[in-house]
Amino acid sequence: MKWLNNRFLLVAYILLMVLMVLVGCTSKEDPSEVLTLCGNHSCGDLAMVTTDTSSDGFHYLNPTMSPDGQRILFTADWKAIPAIDHYNEDELYTIFRQLIVIPTRSSVDPATSLAGQDGVLLRFDGDYASVTIGGNIISLTTIEAERRKACPTWIDDTNIAYSLDTPRGYRIFTSDVTNYESSLLRTYAAYMEPADAAIGGGMFQHMSPSVSPDGRYMVFTRSGCALPDSFETCTGLSLLVLDMETVGLNNGYDAVVHTVTNEYSRIEAPRWSPDGTRLAFSGGMDVGNSTGLGTEIFTIDFDAAAFQADELVLDDNLQRLTYTTLISGDPIAGVFNTTPTFTADGSEIIFVSTRRAPSITLHDRNLWKIPSDGRLDPEIFFFTRADDVDPEVQPDGSVLLSSQLGFTTEILDQLEEEAYQALVQENTDGEMTEVEMRSIANAQRGMLEFFEGVMSHLYIFRP
DSSP states (O other), X not given: OHHXXXXXXXXXXXXHHHHHHHTTOOOSOOOOSSOOBSSSBBSSEEEESOOBOOTTOOBOEEEEEOTTSSEEEEEEOGGXXXXXXXXXXXXXXXXXXXXXXXXXXXXXXXXXXXXXXXOEEOOBOTTTOEEEETTEEEEOOGGGGGOOEEEEEEXXXXXXXXXXXXXXXXXXXXXXXXXXXXXXXXXEESOOOGGGGSTTOOEEEEEEEEEOTTSSXXXXXXXXXXXXXXXXXXXXXXXXXXXXXXXTGGGGTXXXXXXXXXXXXXXXEEEEOTTSSEEEEEEETTGGGOOSSSEEEEEEEOOHHHHXXXXXXXXXXXXXXXXXXXXXXXXXXXOBEEEEEEOTTSSEEEEEEOSOOTTOOOOOOEEEEEETTOOSOOEEEXXXXXXXXXXEEOTTSOEEEEESOOSOHHHHHHHHHHHHHHHHHHOTTOOSOHHHHHHHHHXXXXXXXXXXXXXXXXXXEEO
């Protein structure tokens, strides 16, 4: 009868496995505490997009790839590409972040500037950058047209959306970038608050626009602020969705928007699923009746038919994906999980987290991944020993991101060897020994190693 006993053991094992799946457990081994690195980053093909060596330590953030894959749009300090000599010594323009487009490229050759890599600073035509606020038409001419910009995204291959700083806070604007290399760009308000038309209207911030895969809808964050230019006083954050067929109507005042979430203490960086039926975002711990510090990753459903009928359910099928437990040594402000982006097939979400990476105790920002239904715990996706932020998954599975990594080990190795071989070619009379030439090449490498932690460059990672 032993065979009968073994059969019941098998049935019991199957039942146990089914039970583990139902309660969200897994038989998968825990992630190793030993983090495998290839050089100074996680294993995979890492290509640098920006390679300039500006000593001013510019930071290139919020990168987003054009749908055709040919150009990358991102934000940078004004002086990253000086446009007007008059502003060169104006300290104000070191913090007025602007929009830059660079061809999609990868290189091992350092450049002296973004312009040397065919980067172009987007310049805006002030005659078309005007909004009606408080009953007056405020023309954002000259200096006003170059106000701070943030959170750019592509609407299609020729149009972009971004947050522009106005006298009433950040608003979503759009521009046609067909001739961005040779002409000033016209910019239009996509949506204005009804209160913006009032003389005593309040401050609001509209940030992080993201366009649905079919181009029909745009989601963004909205918050009200008690004090001008003070994000610390902004409360009541929620997600709004804009019907792109109404964008810019009546200078933005007739654009159709609907709220899709309740108001919370913190909501950031919404992104669409590939099929346009879900939204992922980073939320304060009060979202979903959570408690504690920091932010977590959440998803909600989006019903286009309900949007058109103005019958949306707030927080529709709200799901929390990450559960971060504060432990000894964590930052007082808590652990932050933010900037989620779906993989091309929608099965996983890549996000930024300050949780402790394996084998280290520092809480730098790195890229993690989690199944989009949250059934498993997060796993490390991309790690360097510097900040890695702003991921965007591409159709081929690669990830566009910003990092303070600097020049990768592979590039440094190649450049050092190229410098040595150049010295060998020049050393025809034998004045330098091999040791001397190796030392000079290594010193040139050391100059590039300096940029780790100094600048935020753009990279494309293929795991």
